[in-house]
Structure formats: C-alpha cells, structure tokens
Amino acid sequence: MTDTVTDRTDSGTAGRPAAAAEVELTANQYGKAGNHVVRITRDADRGAGARHRIEDLVVTSQLRGDFEAAHTEGDNAHVVATDTQKNTVFAFAREGIDTPEQFLLRLGRHFTESFGWVTGGRWAAEQTLWARINDHDHAFYKAGPETRTAVVVKDGDTETVIAGFHGLTVLKSTESGFVGYPRDRYTTLAETTDRILATDLATRWRYNTTEVDYDATYAAVRETILATFAAGYSKALQHTLFQMAESVITANPTIDEIKFSCPNNHHFLSDLSFCGLDNPNVVYHAADRPYGLIEATIARKGAPSAEAAWVGIAGFC
Ligand SMILES: O=c1[nH]c(=O)c2[nH]c(=O)[nH]c2[nH]1
Structure with missing residues (x-):
C-alpha cells in the first residue's frame, strides 16, 4: 500500500461517539x-x-x-x-x-x-x-x-544500559539434585540427588554507568555464568541462577542488577522395567513440555533500582 497525501481535515469527528468519555493519554x-x-x-x-x-x-x-x-x-x-x-x-x-x-x-x-x-x-x-x-x-x-x-x-539526562543474551543452552549431567520440597496429594516427583540439569540461559544485566568496555564485559559475564553453572552442586535451578548472579555482580563493579529467565529442560529417567532392564542414571527422556520456568532478579544490595528502565523488556520478572 502506498501513502497518498489527501486533505482529510474535514473528517475530524467522523466515526467518533457523540458524547465521548473523558480520557487522557497516559503513556x-x-x-x-x-x-x-x-x-x-x-x-x-x-x-x-x-x-x-x-x-x-x-x-x-x-x-x-x-x-x-x-x-x-x-x-x-x-x-x-x-x-x-x-x-x-x-x-x-x-x-x-x-x-x-x-x-x-x-x-x-x-x-x-x-x-x-x-x-x-x-x-x-x-x-x-x-x-x-x-x-x-x-x-x-x-x-x-x-x-x-x-x-x-x-x-x-539519565541513560540506562541493559545488556544480555538469550539462547545459550547448557547442561550438566550430574552434580545436580532436587530434594526437600513439600509433598501433598498431588506430588509424584521423586527426590533425587543426581539428575541432569539443563536450561536455555536468558539473562539481562544492568550497568550503573555508561563508561564500560561493553565487549570485554560481555565476554567476562558470559564466561562467569558458564563457569558458575559448571562448578559445584546445584540444589535447584533457582539455586544455580542465584549463584550465577552473585558471581557476575561480585566480579563486575559496573553491574548492579541481573535477571534470568530460564526453562528447566527436564530429563526424566526412563523406566525400562517393562523389558526387565534396570536404569542406573543412563537413559533419559528429554521432555520438551511442560517445562519449569524459573525467573529471578538479583541486585547489588543498596544500589539504586531502575524499575522504569526494565519496562518493555518482556519475559523477565
Ligand atoms: O530445579 C528445580 N526447581 C524447581 O522448582 C522444580 N520443580 C520441579 O518439579 N523440579 C524442579 N527443579
């Protein structure tokens, strides 16, 4: 469709209700x-x-x-x-x-x-x-x-810079468990101290200054997140997200806040008993849905917040 320049100044009220409600533009x-x-x-x-x-x-x-x-x-x-x-x-x-x-x-x-x-x-x-x-x-x-x-x-004069990435899929094949959660009549999940932990990392972090070496910091944050994911034992994806955030904020004085939104890419142990086979953490069913969706925001204590800067960034809490 092409734009045509026509004088439509006479059509100001056409199609509008005779008694319009009082409204105002708010954003x-x-x-x-x-x-x-x-x-x-x-x-x-x-x-x-x-x-x-x-x-x-x-x-x-x-x-x-x-x-x-x-x-x-x-x-x-x-x-x-x-x-x-x-x-x-x-x-x-x-x-x-x-x-x-x-x-x-x-x-x-x-x-x-x-x-x-x-x-x-x-x-x-x-x-x-x-x-x-x-x-x-x-x-x-x-x-x-x-x-x-x-x-x-x-x-x-206020400039806020938020960097990040999404689509970085990671997996650790042990050193992850999930125990101690409440059980009710709807709970069927078995506790485990040895499971696969996998997620697609999506993260955004907020700088407290515009004086940043953006490429170097991006590379450093990515590296810190990956190293922290790999290191140590994960008691839940929530636990791992917090540790990654803590490592990033500790290592980078120019970063005051970081958010994660990460699916829990479940890997369920296959029940092979139907054909008389045991399954000591060997064969998994990688389920693509439903998936856990774990989100968190972690900020440097005492740092000023910047809620308005996050408005319009979908998919993070
Ligand atoms: O890391 C996890 N966090 C959860 O909140 C949760 N819930 C669940 O069923 N499995 C897991 N795993």
Whole structure:
C-alpha cells in the first residue's frame, strides 16, 4: 500500500461517539522495530583481498517526549517519522557500529539532541554472532549459539544500559539434585540427588554507568555464568541462577542488577522395567513440555533500582 497525501481535515469527528468519555493519554512511545542492519568492515590496507568483519543487528528505535497533539489532535508536527528513525539507524551504521550498546547510545543522543521535544526513548538491539570459517577472511558461519542483546533507555539526562543474551543452552549431567520440597496429594516427583540439569540461559544485566568496555564485559559475564553453572552442586535451578548472579555482580563493579529467565529442560529417567532392564542414571527422556520456568532478579544490595528502565523488556520478572 502506498501513502497518498489527501486533505482529510474535514473528517475530524467522523466515526467518533457523540458524547465521548473523558480520557487522557497516559503513556506512549513509538518508532521502528526490526531494522536488520548488516555492516561489513574491510581492512583498508589489503584491497580486494581484505579481511572482513561482520556486524549483524536487529535494531528497534522508539521515541518518548511530547507527542500529545499527535494522539489527541492528529497534529504530526512533533512526529519524527518511524521511516526517518529507520533511515537514521542505517545511516549511523555507515559511520560504524562498534558495540551494540555504543550504537544505541549514539542513536539515543542523536534523537534527543536533534528534536527538543524528544525527552527520551528506548533503543534495543539483538545481535547475531558470526564466526570465521577456518579463519577465512570473508566467509562466516552463524556462531551463536546465543543472541546478544542490548537496550538503552534514556530519560532526560539519565541513560540506562541493559545488556544480555538469550539462547545459550547448557547442561550438566550430574552434580545436580532436587530434594526437600513439600509433598501433598498431588506430588509424584521423586527426590533425587543426581539428575541432569539443563536450561536455555536468558539473562539481562544492568550497568550503573555508561563508561564500560561493553565487549570485554560481555565476554567476562558470559564466561562467569558458564563457569558458575559448571562448578559445584546445584540444589535447584533457582539455586544455580542465584549463584550465577552473585558471581557476575561480585566480579563486575559496573553491574548492579541481573535477571534470568530460564526453562528447566527436564530429563526424566526412563523406566525400562517393562523389558526387565534396570536404569542406573543412563537413559533419559528429554521432555520438551511442560517445562519449569524459573525467573529471578538479583541486585547489588543498596544500589539504586531502575524499575522504569526494565519496562518493555518482556519475559523477565
Ligand atoms: O530445579 C528445580 N526447581 C524447581 O522448582 C522444580 N520443580 C520441579 O518439579 N523440579 C524442579 N527443579
């Protein structure tokens, strides 16, 4: 469908009830989602044989500020078009992306500095990670397994940066148990001190500053989470999430808060007695549903909270 420019100023009340209830706009934000930007950076010195670097982000830009008249009057004088926001994302990528967090900070500062009525907004990115095929200069495979995420929320001069990832699936084949839970007439689960613990890690952490080496901290947090998952004995997925969070906050003074949302990818011991076989923790049924869903937020004690920055980040408690 194409936009046509027609004068419809006479249709102001058409279709509206004669006696409308008194209402007011209590919240709004708007922009363009799903801007899939891929940037190739070439090692300039090597001409046609250059070594390439690839950055692959899906970016959302949303503005907040004085957009009252657009909603109540249909007056678009303040509405920086979502199309313009999309164009800005791609134009900024021409200059460079660097880290997702820095790219989003640049976008946020641009919109708030360029348009007086834009007092803040929300900029988010999901980054696909690519790795070189056999150290090739310009051939890559999707490295994952995780997707890196970043969110910048700007409210006046306050900038909050939330980093994270999802889709990092982990499993430990022992050193995990689940005992001591209440039993009632609906409880059938057997206690165990030796089970498989598996989950798809989804996490977001909030920085207390924008002065961060974002790539290095991302790598360090990922490493800490994996090392903590692997280490020691897990008394429940809840226990493990807390330990991972505690390790991250302890090791990173720039991080004040971290959230996890993790399925418990159950592995149930198969009952092989139907054919006379025992099963001493050898064969499991990996059930994909229903699954436990364990979520937690862990914060540095005494650190200021930033509830507003988390609004709109779905799937975490
Ligand atoms: O780590 C676990 N936490 C639970 O809350 C729970 N509930 C359950 O049935 N199995 C498990 N495992």
